[in-house]
Amino acid sequence: MIIRIDSLTFRYPNGTTALDGVSFSVGAGERVAIVGANGAGKSTLARHLVGIERPASGTIEIDGRRADGLPIAELARTVGFVFQNPDDQLHAASVVKEVGFGPRNLGFPPARRAELVESALRRTGLTQWRDTHPHHLSLGERKRVALASVLAMDTPVVVLDEPTTGQDHASVVLLGNLVDDLAADGRTVLAITHDMDFCVEHFDRVLVLDHGRIAWDGPITGWLAHVAASDDQALELPQLARLGRRLGWEGPVTTVTDFLERLTPESGPAPVTSTVP
Template sequence: MIVRIDSLTFRYPNGTTALDGVSFSVEAGERVAILGANGAGKSTLARHLVGIERPASGTIEIDGRRTDGLGIAELARTVGFVFQNPDDQLHAASVVKEVGFGPRNLRFPPARRTELVESALRRTGLNELRDTHPHHLSLGERKRVALASVLAMDTPVVVLDEPTTGQDHASVVLLGNLVDDLATDGRTVLAITHDMDFCAEHFDRVIVLENGGISWDGPVAHWLAQVADMAGQTLELPQMTRLGRRLGWAGPVSTVAGFLERLASEADPAPVPSTAP
């Protein structure tokens, strides 16, 4: 397994408990969405994975090593973190310099650095913007630059904080394909998100945080089946699930592919009885 968290507790200086005994593990290649209402502790949990926050008690193990005593620079070799606000991590004078900063700082050989930077620019659709200053780009483009800078570091774990916020449809599709590709490559992806459509389409597992603890941990489809008929949910169900309910379908449908498959089956005419003797 790549990430193991055991009894993690964290309190802010004002005494507020943000995380209270959180425990879970994630295998290599898993795609895990971390959900919850504002203030549930999602971003606080993510910041622990890169050493920005340190636990009051409990342990974190990443790639076989406990994070106790490991600095942010050392953790950056294993965990790539894409902030919700890209301006919190962009600093270079051009896109290509920004994307190249991580692998250069990690002292990758020059040929490997070039390979990683070019691959990251291509995969995020930024090659034509490589010489542009990041602060001259739109929010969605800056978020892709931040993502590319993490991809270029080639970490086994990638953490995304609200990745679809401020992105247009094409960028969300590109991001979803990247998440799928990373998992295929054996890299672990954890995403903090309120975007239930993105979660349903591209993630295998859901961890729901509530009041600093885990209220659900399991497959996306099982979670949707449980919450589809529950009132008062703080997270909006995927569009396909809501549309299926409007059509009176039994059981949750969460993805576009699932919806089209169900629609085709509902539209199939009943077989005509044979009149042959």
Template sequence: MSIRIEDLVYRYPNGALALDRVSVTIEPGERVAIVGSNGAGKSTFARHLIGITRPTSGSVWLDDWNTADHSVAELARKVGYVFQNPDDQLHARSVAAEVRFGPRNLGFSPERTAELTAWAMEATGLTQLATAHPHHLSLGDRKRVTLASVLAMDSAVVVLDEPTTGQDHKSVETIGRLISELSTGGKTVFAITHDMDFCAENFDRVLVMAEGRIRVDMPTDDWLRADQDFDRYGLQLPQITRLAHGLGWPESVATVGRFMERLPGHTGATPPDS
């Protein structure tokens, strides 16, 4: 499903300008990171995709749907949104019930609902927690529950708001793998993130927002190589890039894989787990 945003403006009720003439087109299957400092407009921009926030002017199109003409419930069939704070999203008394709620609410058959629920829980490593109460889990586990609940809805677009918060290394790798699988399957994935390492490893395109506008829109690798804009937008280079700079390497590298490829004497073997 393609996404087309045209001259999007949003003002808060007090008149403050949050989004200022934002225009962008996203093609099916793209992996897009939305980055910028706090208050840049990232979450406000993303919430327009599911209709939680409505344009003051301009338009948001999901294929031939103008979001202004559809309810949040209707848009949820096309866009799944994983909130930054999982407690804003959780409501059921067990993990399984939470994950099952979405597909059942969308009217999927009992068989399809069971299939999607089982897949989403296995994909996020929650199968063993099926009977646990979500609010009794850690922050990282609660975020994985909300991720599973959105995956089970089988939406064409998935929006992740700060997905790595509270996650250990293994869980971050799991989320990265899921993003790759969703993209390969033709689904579009957005992530609002301050985690530049996660951005570099998992996203092909980056939108840098500041003062309610998209200031940079380019392939992630190209942007990371042209790293002079980072301080300007309150961002920090990925750790591996800073390490390469510290070693005096003339060219920036942004991922562990590329760092290892360029390491003198590297034979192509995967480094051992630490």
């Protein structure tokens, strides 16, 4: 296991308990979506993985080492964190300098650093803006700069905080492909998200937090069935699952292919035709 958390508890100075005995493990190459209502403790949990917050009790192990005592600079070699608000982490005068800061700070050799920077720019669609000041870009583009800066650090764990917020459809597709590629490369991806469609399409496992405790931890299909059978209004089913439910179908619908097959069970998926002349 690359991440192991045992009985993690955290309280803010005002006495609020944000995490209450959280325990779970994540293996290399897993894609885990962390979901839950606002204030459930999702971002607080993520900040523990990079040392921004420190536990009141419990332990965190990352890559076989106790992480709760390591400095942030050391944790950055293993865990890359993309903030929900990119302006919280962007500081350089150009996109290429921003993306190059992490690998340079980690002491990577110049050749490897250049290769990682160019790869990160290409994979996030930012090559044409390499010399642009990040704050001259849109919110969605700045979020991609923040993502590229983490990709360039080549960490085995990548944590994304609300990655699809402020992104257009093309950027969400690009982000989903990146998540799939990272997992295929054996890297672990955790995402805090309210985007249930993105969660279902690109993650294998869901961890649900409720008032600082784990309310559900398991595969996507089991979670969909659980939500569909419950009256919990805090977690909305993805669009296809909601539509299947309205049509009276048994079991959750998870993909477009699944939806089309249920529409035409005898002859297979209906052909997709364009209405554009």
